[in-house]
Structure formats: C-alpha cells, structure tokens
Amino acid sequence: xxxxxxxxxxxxxxxxxxxxxxxxxxxxxxxxxxxxxxxxxxxxxxxxxxxxxxxxxxxxxxxxxxxxxxxxxxxxxxxxxxxxxxxxxxxxxxxxxxxxxxxxxxxxxxxxxxxxxxxxxxxxxxxxxxxxxxxxxxxxxxxxxxxxxxxxxxxxxxxxxxxxxxxxxxxxxxxxxxxxxxxxxxxxxxxxxxxxxxxxxxxxxxxxxxxxxxxxxxxxxxxxxxxxxxxxxxxxxxxxxxxxxxxxxxxxxxxxxxxxxxxxxxxxxxxxxxxxxxxxxxxxxxxxxxxxxxxxxxxxxxxxxxxxxxxxxxxxxxxxxxxxxxxxxxxxxxxxxxxxxxxxxxxxxxxxxxxxxxxxxxxxxxxxxxxxxxxxxxxxxxxxxxxxxxxxxxxxxxxxxxxxxxxxxxx
Numbered sequence: 001x002x003x004x005x006x007x008x009x010x011x012x013x014x015x016x017x018x019x020x021x022x023x024x025x026x027x028x029x030x031x032x033x034x035x036x037x038x039x040x041x042x043x044x045x046x047x048x049x050x051x052x053x054x055x056x057x058x059x060x061x062x063x064x065x066x067x068x069x070x071x072x073x074x075x076x077x078x079x080x081x082x083x084x085x086x087x088x089x090x091x092x093x094x095x096x097x098x099x100x101x102x103x104x105x106x107x108x109x110x111x112x113x114x115x116x117x118x119x120x121x122x123x124x125x126x127x128x129x130x131x132x133x134x135x136x137x138x139x140x141x142x143x144x145x146x147x148x149x150x151x152x153x154x155x156x157x158x159x160x161x162x163x164x165x166x167x168x169x170x171x172x173x174x175x176x177x178x179x180x181x182x183x184x185x186x187x188x189x190x191x192x193x194x195x196x197x198x199x200x201x202x203x204x205x206x207x208x209x210x211x212x213x214x215x216x217x218x219x220x221x222x223x224x225x226x227x228x229x230x231x232x233x234x235x236x237x238x239x240x241x242x243x244x245x246x247x248x249x250x251x252x253x254x255x256x257x258x259x260x261x262x263x264x265x266x267x268x269x270x271x272x273x274x275x276x277x278x279x280x281x282x283x284x285x286x287x288x289x290x291x292x293x294x295x296x297x298x299x300x301x302x303x304x305x306x307x308x309x310x311x312x313x314x315x316x317x318x319x320x321x322x323x324x325x326x327x328x329x330x331x332x333x334x335x336x337x338x339x340x341x342x343x344x345x346x347x348x349x350x351x352x353x354x355x356x357x358x359x360x361x362x363x364x365x366x367x368x369x370x371x372x373x374x375x376x377x378x379x380x381x382x383x384x385x386x387x388x389x390x391x392x393x394x395x396x397x398x399x400x401x402x403x404x405x406x407x408x409x410x411x
Contacts, residue, residue: 028054030139030175032126032167034098035146036183038115043098043125050091055133055174058085058094062127068097098125108245117184117203119238121251122155122177131174141167141175145183153183154201156236156253178252180238189214194222196231202239208259213237213272216263220273223308227300227368228280228375235279247271250278268311268319274301281371282378287336291406292386294338295346296371298323302347323347332407334383352400353390360394369393 028051035044049055060067060083070078072094075086085094100120102111111120122143145153145163156179157165163183169175188201189210198217202208225231236254248257248271255275264270277297285293306316327345335342354367370389374381387401399405 026053026136027051027138027140030141030167032141032143032177033146034125034143036100036113036118036148036151038113038118038148041099041101041113043100044095045098045125046093046095047126048091048093049087052090053134053137054087054090054092055131055137056086057132058087058174059083059130059132060085060127061130063124066099066102066124067127068099070094070096104245106245108243110245110249112240112244114184117151117182117186117240119180119182119203119240119244119256122179122181123252125181126176129174129176133173138173139175141169141177143167143177147183151184152186153181154186154188154199154236154238155179155181156199156232156234158234179254180236180251180256181254182236182238191218193217194225195233196221196225196235197233198235198237200237200239202259203241206239206241206259208239208241210239212263213239216272220270220304220308220310221276223304224273224276224280224300227304227371228277229372230375231280248275250275252282253279255279264305264310267322268302268305268315269298270301270305273304274298277301281375283374283381284379285338286380286382288334289382289386290336290338291333291342291346291349292381292383294343295333295350296374298343299347299350299367300371320347320351334403334406349400349406352405353398356398356400357390357394360396360398365393365395367393 028049031048033046033048037044062081062083064081070076070083072085073092074088076094077084100111100113100118101109103109111124112118142160143165147153147163153163155165157167160166167175167177169178182201185204186201187204187210188199190199191214198214200210200213202210232253234253238254238256239259241259244258246258246260248255248261257272257275261271263272274297277300281296283293302316302319305311306313323344326341327348329341330345333342333346333349338346350367358366370393373389383401387398390398390401
C-alpha cells in the first residue's frame with residue numbers, strides 16, 4: 001500500500017513539474033521600440049509581438065491628441081480613444097506617432113522635449129493595453145530606444161544594454177513600461193541605498209543638486225523601508241528647471257521633482273519623502289478617500305524626518321500645530337480631491353489613529369502596520385478598507401475614523 005501511494009505521489013509531482021515547465025515556456029516576446037525625434041517633437045513607437053502563440057486581441061486606450069496615425073499588421077480598428085488590434089500569425093507589429101509635449105494651463109509642462117533632452121512618463125508613451133489571450137500565456141517584455149547621437153537614457157528598469165531595458169511588472173501577463181523617464185544629454189548620479197538601485201538624473205547644465213538628493217535618500221530611505229519593506233528595487237528620480245511643472249509627481253518606481261523644490265520645506269515637511277511614500281504604497285483613493293492617500297504621504301513626510309533626526313521633536317510639534325491650524329479650513333475630508341487644507345487635516349487624523357493603535361496594543365502595533373498592509377495590496381483604497389485594517393491592527397474599533405471625526409457635523 002505504501003509503495004502504491006508513493007508511486008501515485010511521484011506521478012502527481014511529475015505532472016506538476018511538467019505543467020510548471022510548460023507554463024514557463026508559454027511566453028511570447030514583446031518589444032516596445034521608440035525612436036525619439038526632437039526635430040518633430042514626436043516619438044515613433046512600434047509594438048512588436050513574436051511567438052508561437054500571441055494575444056488574440058489587444059485594446060489600446062489612447063489619448064487621441066497624442067497617439068496618432070496608428071497602423072498595424074493584422075486587423076486594426078481605431079475609434080476615438082480606443083484601438084482594437086487582432087495580431088495574426090507568429091509575429092505582428094503596430095506603429096504610431098506619439099506627441100511628447102504636454103503643457104498645462106499655467107504654461108508649465110508635464111512632458112517636454114527640446115533639442116537636448118526629453119522628460120516624460122513611459123506609461124503615457126505606451127498607453128494602457130487590455131489583452132485577451134489564452135490561459136498561461138505571458139509576455140517577455142523589453143523597451144528599446146533609438147536616440148540622437150550623444151543622447152543617453154535613464155528609466156527605473158534593469159538596462160540590458162545601452163538604451164535597452166527589461167520590463168518587469170509582477171502579476172501582469174501583458175507587461176508594459178511605467179514610470180518617469182529621461183533621455184538626452186543628461187547627467188546622473190547612482191547609488192545602492194539599502195538595496196534600492198537609485199538614480200538621480202537631470203538635463204546637463206541645469207540647477208539640479210544630484211549628490212545632495214542622494215545624500216538625503218541615504219539618510220531617509222532606509223527608515224522609510226522599515227515601514228515599507230516591499231519598496232521597489234529600482235528608483236529613478238528625474239529633475240529639471242522651468243518650464244517643467246513646479247512640483248513633485250510620483251510614478252511607478254520613479255518620481256519627478258522640480259529642481260526648485262527644497263528637500264525639506266520651510267514648514268518642515270518634505271515633498272521628496274511625500275512622493276516616495278506614493279511610490280512605496282501605489283494606492284489611489286475612491287471618490288471620498290483621496291485624503292487617505294495624501295494624508296499618509298504627508299504624515300510620513302514629517303514622521304520619517306522625526307525618526308531619522310532630520311527635525312527635532314520641538315520642530316516636529318511646531319509643524320504639526322501649523323498643519324492642524326491650516327486643516328481647520330477644510331470642513332470635511334470626504335471629497336474627491338485632497339486640497340492643501342484637506343491634506344493638513346488628514347495628517348491630524350493619522351496622528352490620532354497612530355496614538356489609538358499604540359494605546360490599544362501597548363505599543364505592539366502602530367499606523368505603520370496599516371500603511372504596510374495598504375502597500376502590500378496596492379490598488380484602490382476606501383474608507384471601509386482603511387478602517388478594517390486599522391481595527392485589525394488595534395484589535396478593536398477605532399474612534400479616529402468615525403465619520404463624525406472626518407467632517408464638521410454635516411451629512
């Protein structure tokens with residue numbers, strides 16, 4: 001009987017191993033090629049597929065003002081902001097033009113190309129793509145650039161060779177590049193900080209303090225990783241002078257920060273740490289929960305500096321008092337977009353919640369446990385989800401997240 005069971009078990013294990021091997025081999029090559037052309041302000045983009053099996057259908061969600069002149073091998077239908085592509089045979093390609101410049105109403109740029117450099121997000125260059133393909137089929141993806149002479153590139157991915165990157169996106173079967181990127185005549189500084197391959201890059205000749213930024217990260221990123229141990233292995237920080245947007249904006253494994261932004265502001269918060277928290281968590285709010293996303297980022301922009309000794313307890317308390325006063329201008333936190341006063345008030349809620357969890361658990365748990373759980377799941381956060389995680393950490397209901405505490409007595 002034992003020998004029979006042993007034989008059956010061996011057969012089961014053999015089948016599992018064979019299935020796993022078959023799954024690993026069930027891949028297709030996915031190459032994104034981008035020819036950056038400063039003379040036209042455009043990028044010529046090609047998506048190449050090659051393999052024994054290819055996706056049956058790809059739906060590209062376009063920006064009709066930026067993704068132009070689509071052409072593809074196989075059946076392709078373009079209708080406004082959507083393109084439906086049915087690749088055929090064992091190889092197929094789709095090509096289009098991408099307009100790089102994107103200017104805000106204020107006159108500043110979210111995305112910009114000059115005769116010397118270009119800064120943009122790769123997830124704008126390559127639009128969102130929904131893939132229909134057979135079970136177990138996965139992409140092996142890369143991104144390759146064709147650049148003018150003397151230009152180089154920086155992206156938050158492993159560089160296979162010059163201007164050629166391997167695209168990783170765990171959990172996604174059809175991978176596409178995401179996050180900020182910079183190409184051109186650029187200068188960069190790189191370091192491994194607590195296991196994170198970190199690069200600070202900017203156009204040559206601009207007022208960007210790359211080494212100061214690396215020093216700041218060496219000082220604070222390890223403390224941030226204690227809260228978020230799943231922080232990405234690659235981090236790219238892109239910076240530039242005007243006319244780029246005068247602020248900070250996070251992306252996947254990356255962020256943009258205008259060169260004029262201080263590492264620590266006069267109110268003792270840090271836009272750099274704020275955006276790093278967004279990189280770490282990868283969360284977004286629903287129609288009433290943006291205050292959670294922004295409140296956590298601003299809370300840790302102060303808290304990390306306090307923990308590393310970047311600011312004293314006295315200055316920390318002074319900053320909190322200023323935020324509390326500013327937060328009185330926000331009658332409710334339950335709004336679609338978190339303005340300055342809303343975010344300031346949200347910091348106070350985060351502090352209340354932290355104290356409540358620490359008291360309930362005799363210091364065994366804190367808001368760190370809640371933030372870490374959000375970062376592990378990523379995706380959309382709601383007040384209900386936030387409350388559930390907080391109550392799991394506290395081991396009991398929490399008063400800080402009562403709706404009456406989040407608004408001034410209004411329904």
